[in-house]
Amino acid sequence: MEEAFVFVALTMNATIRVATPLILCAMAGMFSERSGIIDISLEGKMLGAAFIAASVAAVTGSPWLGLAAGIAAASCLALLHGFACITHNGNQVVSGVAINILMSGLTVVLGIAWFQRGGQTPSLEASARFMPISLPLSEFLAEVPILGTLYSRLVSGHNLLVYVAFLAVPLAWWVLFRTRFGLRLRAVGENPKAVDTAGISVAWLRYRAVLICGLLTGIAGTYLSIANNAAFVRDMTAGQGYIALAALIFGKWRPWTAFGACLLFGLLNAIAIRLQGVDLPGIGEVPVVFIQALPYVLTVVLLAGFIGRAVAPKAIGEPYVKER
C-alpha cells in the first residue's frame, strides 16, 4: 500500500516535470494558431531559448538573466517567423521547419565555438539555476496523511517555472475568452477579412500573437536547460515541441483540454521512465521505445476516430493578402 502510494506520487511528480514544457509550448502554440499562424517551430524556438538561457546563465551566473535571454531569443525567432508569414505571406510550415533546422544546427555550432565542450554548455551551479522551492508549511504538513503528503510531495518542491506553466493555463483562458484582445485574436484565426473590415489591423494582431508565442516558448526552453537540468545538451528538446503541438490539436485548440492532453502525454512519458527495465507479469520487459511512441500513436488513433474531428481555426495557414 505504502509502496504503491509512493510509486503513484513519484510518477505524478515526474509527470509534472515532463509536462511543464509541454504546457508552456501548447499555450504558446495556441496563441499563434488561434491567430491563424501555424507554428511548427515551437521545437526550434524552445531549443534556441534553452541554449541561450544556459549560455547566459553560465557566463553571468544569474538564472534571471538566463530567463530574460531565453525569452528574448525565442521572441526574435517568433518575429522572424512572423516577418516571413505575416509581412511576406510566406508558407508557414516551411518557415517553421526552417527555424527548427536552423536552431538544431546553430545551437551546436555556437556551443562548440563558445564553450568547446562538443555542443554542451558548462554545468551550472545551483545559484545559476531555478531551484525547487518549498512552499510555506510544506514540512509541517508533510506529516498529515494523504492531503499533507500530496501537498508537500506534489504541490510543493518544484521550481518557479513549473508554477508559471500551471498558472499560464488559466491566464491563457482568461485572455482568450474574457478580453477584447482574445476576441479579436480568435476572430482573426477564423476570418481575417471580417477583422479587417471591422477596422482592425490583421498584421498587428498576428504579430502580437506570435510574440506571446515567443515569450512562452522562451520560458519553456529556459525551464529545460537551467531549471530541470543544469546545462544545455545538443537537441535537448527531443521532439517535445511536436508533442506539444499534438497536444494542442488533441485539445482542439482550447486551453483546458490542451492542458489535459499535455498532462496525459506527460504521464505516459513518466510511466515510460519508471517502466524502464521493469518486468511486467505475463508481458516481460516492455521496450521503452514502445511507451515513448505512445503519445504519438495516441494522437493519431484518437484524432482518427475517437474524439471526432478536430476543427482547426478556419483561416489557419492562409496568409492574409489584402488585394491592393
Next chain:
Amino acid sequence: MPMRHDGDDAVVPPEGPSPPAPPAAIELRGINKSFGAVRANRDVSMTVRAGTIHGIVGENGAGKSTLMSILYGFYGADSGEIRVAGKPVHIASSHDAIAAGIGMVHQHFMLVDNFTVLENVMMGAESGPLLRESIEKAHGELTRLATEYGLHVDPGAVISDLPVGALQRVEILKALYRDARILILDEPTGVLTPQEAEQLFRILSALKERGVTVIMITHKLGEVMAITDTVSVMRRGRMVAERATAETSTEELAELMVGRKLKAGVSPRAETVGAPALAVERLCLRDRYGVARIDDIGFEVRAGEIVGIAGVSGNGQSELLEVLSGITPMTAGRIVVEGREVSVAKPARPDEMRGLRLAHVPEDRQRRGLVTAFTARESSILGYQRDPAYNGRLFTDYDAVDGHCRDLMERFDVRPPLPGIISGKMSGGNQQKLILAREIDRDPKVLLVGQPTRGVDIGAIEFIHQQLADLRDRGCAILMVSVELDEIMALSDRILVMFEGRIVGEVAIKDADTSTLGLMMANAHEGASARGGTSGAEPVA
C-alpha cells in the same frame, strides 16, 4: 450634380460659402483605380444626397464594387477625392471609413462563423479591454436597434446556425452599432428569397426615414426601380449616367448598362414535348453525417422542355446536379436516362453518364467546369479527351483539338477567339460560353445546367439563354438549376421548387409568379406541411 436650390438663398448658414442645401452625404470626384493593365475606375464622379437610397447598377466588371471598396477603404484609389458630408476625407483603411460614418454590408458576409451574433457585432467596437462591459452595452444597443429598425436577431445565436437573411441583418447591425450614417450594400438580394428581399427593403426604408443614407450596388433592375431614389449607371469603369428613379425605366437602364439595345426575350416556347428523357424516382442522398441532402425526390424531364429548379441556394440543388451527373453516388432511388437505369446497385460514373448523352454544365465553372490553369483548347475537350478524334496513336492530336476549339469559339462567340489562352484569364461569360459550347456541341439528349449565367454580363446572358432555348427546340431535355428567379421564369416550361432537399412545389410556367414561387422557396406556401409537399406533383409513370 443634382444640387437642389429650393427656397431662396436667405437661409445660407453663417459659415461662409457652403451651399444652401445640406451637403451631400458622399461626394466622389475623379476617382481612378487600375489593377495592372485593367482600369477598373476611370475618372468616376458621383454625388449621393443625404437621406436617400442611391442605386449603382452596371454589368459585372463595370467597376461598381471597386468603387465601393475604395469608399470603404479596402483599396486605395490611384487618384481622386472623397468628401463625406462636405468635408474631404482620407480613407486608407476600413478603420478610417468607419470613423467617417460609413458602414458596408459585403456581398460575401464578413462574419466569424463560430462567434455569436453579439460577438460579431461588438468586435472592433468594444468599449474596453475587458469583454464584460462590452457585452452589456452591446446587448442593450442590439435591443434598441431591433425595435427601432425591425432588425430582429437573437444576440446569442451562433452565426453558422443562422439563415442568410438573418446574417444580412447582423451585417447591418454591425454597421449601425458603429454609428454608420452611410450604409453601402453590395448585391444585397443575391442570396435572399423574394420575401426576405421585401423585408430587407422595409428595413432600408426605415433606415432612410431616420436619415441614414443607403447606397445599393445591384444588377437587378427591378429592385432599383422599386426602392431607390436615384440611380447611377456604370459601364467599363466609367460613370455613364445618373437618373432620378422616377424618371427612368428598366429598359433605359439596361441599355445604359450594356451600351446597346437588347433583344426582347428568347424565342417562343416549343408547343410539343416528347417522351421522358430523364426520370428520377425516390432519389435520396445522405452525407457522411447522415443528413439527408436530397430527400426522396421524383420527377421527369421530357424531350423538348426546360425544367427549372428554383430555390434558395443550399437546399440540395447542387447535390442533385452532382448525383444526376454521376459525380456523387446516390444513397437510394434510381435514375433512368435513355432507357439505362442507374441506381445504388448499378452506379454510373460521370463518363458513363456522358456516354448516355447526358451533358453537364456545372454550377461552379472555375472548379468543375474547366481547369483554370489549362489553355482554352484543353478546357474545350475536358470530359471528352478520350475521343479518338482528338488523339493520335500515343499523343494528343493538338492540331485536331485546336481546330475543334477554334470552331467552338467561332460559333459560340467566345472572346478572345484564341485556343491558346489560359482558361482562367477569360472573363466569366466567355468561360461559360466555352463550357456550354463543349457540352451542347455533341447534341446531348439531356442537359444538366447549373447557374447558367452566374457572374455573366447581360450581353452574354442573352446569348446563353438563346442557346438553351434553341437546344430545347431541337428536342433536348434540359434541367436547369438557378437561384435567379428571373432566369427560371424566362426559360422554364415547368418549375420545381426545392427546399431542404425536397421538392416542395411544382408550377407550370403559365401559372408561375414570383410571390408564389418565393413562398414555396421558403416552404411557406399554402399546403406546405412540416414535411413539405409531395415529391413532385405528378406521379412518375
